Amino acid sequence: MLVLRPRRGAIAPDPVDVSAYFESDDIARARRFGRPQLALHAATAIVQTGVLAAFARCARRLPGGAEAANGTAHPLRAATGVGVGLTLAVELAPLPLRAAARVRARAAGLSTQSWRGWAGDLLKGGALGLALNAAAAPLGVALMRRYPRGWWLPAAGVAVAGAGTLTFLSPVVLDPLFNRFTPLPAGAVREAVLDLAKRAGVSVREVYEVDASRRTTAANAYVTGLGATKRVVLFDTLLRELTLEETRLVVAHELAHVRHRDVPRGLAHLALSAPAGMYAVAQLTRRLDRSGSRPASAASLPALVLSLGFVSAAVGSLASALSRAVERRADTFSLTLTDAPEPFVSFERRIVAQNLIDPDPPRWLVALMGTHPPTIERIGIARAYARGVRTSG
DSSP: OTTTSOOSSOOOOOOOOGGGTSOHHHHHHHHHHHHHHHHHHHHHHHHHHHHHHHHHHTGGGSTTSTTOSOSOSOHHHHHHHHHHHHHHHHHHTTHHHHHHHHHHHHHTTOBOOOHHHHHHHHHHHHHHHHHHHHHHHHHHHHHHHHSTTTTHHHHHHHHHHHHHHHHHHIIIIIGGGTOOEEEOOSSHHHHHHHHHHHHHTOOOSOEEEEOGGGTBSOOOEEEEOOGGGOEEEEEHHHHHHSOHHHHHHHHHHHHHHHHTTHHHHHHHHHHHHHHHHHHHHHHHHHHHOOSOOSSOOGGGHHHHHHHHHHHHHHHHHHHHHHHHHHHHHHHHHHHHHHOOHHHHHHHHHHHHHHHTOOSSOOHHHHHHHOSSOOHHHHHHHHHHHHTTOOOOO
């Protein structure tokens, strides 16, 4: 994080009183929705961790465990079976909690998707997860058997290569399985995008509109892909609800991510952290593995997946801090490119109501999970810009 953290290009926010921009009722409504959703999310993680811990505790009874009925099963075929079984258990166990979160999102008017559509997405996502884990499980066991002491190093290389491949392929292979993407049609928004891209010195192959409204009323935008698959994606809800000035600010923000190569920056963070992270996973797996199998077998997989979860959570907190720094720079870039602080503030106020976002969450929550600065801080950046504060580079 220290290597990749932006050192310039961001404005320090002015202090801002949340009550000056948001009504107490709006803040309370966002918190009434968001905090129970967060609790359901945490409960989901706890249930999944408990499932993995139970499998790890009973590892001796799994294929390849010391108490297995026989040891004739091929270790890699057994790993595929255990990998599929773990995936099913981890995904199905918290399903009632996910359904409860969806019921609350529908009641709040944030979710528009039918139960049939939701189930279809779960099945498609689950099938992809099963396919990936059916391949990853035997690969993990093969590395652990081939390199008993140093398997974590090639595993780190596999993780980085896999993430890079998925980042490249997702926009053209995976994302279209769940949504329809269409090139932004000719008109004022497209002209604004091309003008902003030219002024920013950014080459954008295409800007797409995604039919997000089939699932949600929330508005958003993002940058995805690498090289030939790189693209800017705008929610159709955003294009319908925002003014042209607000849309230009959102586009400028996303162009900042392209300009500063923030998607490759995320992969670089993974590449730098993966060796130490996988070493920690290897050490933790050794301590949690109760399978009694030497060399490693499919019965070692629950301990491995549980260790990956613990280490990923720790690394994710650091990655979130890097993400917040990147987002501050993108906000500053969008203000500099458009010179529109008032529309910036109006967008932030609008998005809080539309997406039911807590504009001023607790600091511990931001530090632990926040990938973006809190809304009130982003308004503070706009206020500093309006006051004449500029970046040094």
